[in-house]
Amino acid sequence: MTDANSDPAKPVGGVPIWLEDFAYDAACGIPFVAMITIAAFMILGLVLRSARTGQSVYAVGGNPVAAKAVGISVGRVTILAYSASGFFAALAGIYLTCRTGTGDPRVGNAMTLASIVPVVMGGTMLGGGVGTVFGTAIGLALVSVLGNVLNYMNVTTFVQWVVQVIVILAAVSIYVARSRKL
Template identity: 40%
Template sequence: MKISTTGSVKTSLLSPDTLKKSLNKHVLEIILIIIVVAMAFASSGFLTTDNLLNILRNMAMQGCIAFGMTMVIIAGEIDLSIGSTVAITGVIVGLVSGNLSSSGVMSMDAAVVVGIIASFLVAGLIGLFNGWILTKYKVPSFIITLAMLNVIYGIAAVLSKGFPVTTLPSWYNVFGAGEIFSIPIPAIILIVVFAVVLVIMNYTKFGRSVYAVGGNPESARLSGINVSRVKIICMVVVQLLSALSGILISSQVMSGSFNFGKGWEMIAISSVIIGGTSLFGGVGKVWGTFIGLIFLGVLINAMTLLNINEYVQYIVRGLLILVAVLITTIQLMKKRS
């Protein structure tokens, strides 16, 4: 005598509770699909190859930072100074390139390479400093990085004397504006950064340590994890990715300016939160941040194509962050109850 379980399995898969959980889990993707379909009818230029590549290009620079920010937030911290690092990166590359080449020490081509290396070193030191203050003196990362945001912007303004730095070789433009097989190089770099961070967070011991530290620092410490080292590494990584974004934006416009990167910390944090990462730490996915980036990129592009006022766009983005935080908080409360 055979007992058929097919019907019960189908019933289980189609049960209201199962469907509700599935909808809650993929709500962002569902909304994204609705926006894409609606925009396909609202604007003939939305689903064109050029426009879709333009969305990728525009989200690439803030996106690289967002993946580093995902690590920081999962670890239970935050970094508000990344925008100023973007600014000082372009200024450093331009100044080093101009000064070394004009003094005859080396050619401009070699000088700009030195400038790129110097900018990464400075960004790494900023991350080390933020992490050291955070772990040594237990000062909240919000306060440390908020202060550093202003300090670094000020240094960038002083170094550049308030003017754009434009002493860069013509080939430098390839990083921010070049293409490979018609795909923007910034978009390719974004995918590479995404893949690397995804592997680190999902398949390495360090990634598991980041989740443990963000979930419960004391338990992580008792299990043998060096909590301070994990947090410092996360703070350094997000700064290095900010320097990468600074190089991309300065390459795209062929100059460095202390005005670059302003407000980028909000875009990066928005993508992370919208993607489901909890501000309380210990919960989040790199893939979710990628979906959050695409969501924001498509939304901003759609509002631009529909000629929606720029100030209204700020309101929409702010409300999205609030809704995303509420959804994440409610889901965490349900899991704990």
């Protein structure tokens, strides 16, 4: 006979109640998480559009050989981009931990596809060099509305994933067709 607490599929541990409260708290009717997300989008958008480092990220993403030829430190920019990505992934992980109240590492597995869809819908090329933070924000808004509508209609999670894949394929097809015209 095994103890219920020794089940490897059952998450163990928890988070302090104040962390769970933070995930749901709001100021003036606006959730803290929405404020943090908007601030992060605005800061990142300004950096990518206005700062030399942001422009270097686009150059390295578009063509690292050409970027190196014009004097951009490809290694430095790559490390910076991966560091920023890790920072924002950590923020998302902390938020998810606050929302679920547990530190189970498998909780986010189902969100892998859902995290790519808004980026692709927003016009970002996964190969690099093309895309904007504003486009990703618009893609996020569209995917959120689509998800809410599908949930409201009681559509199963599997069908929602299929819809997300169809949306990705449509967005990529539109991007490819637009690229060929250019």
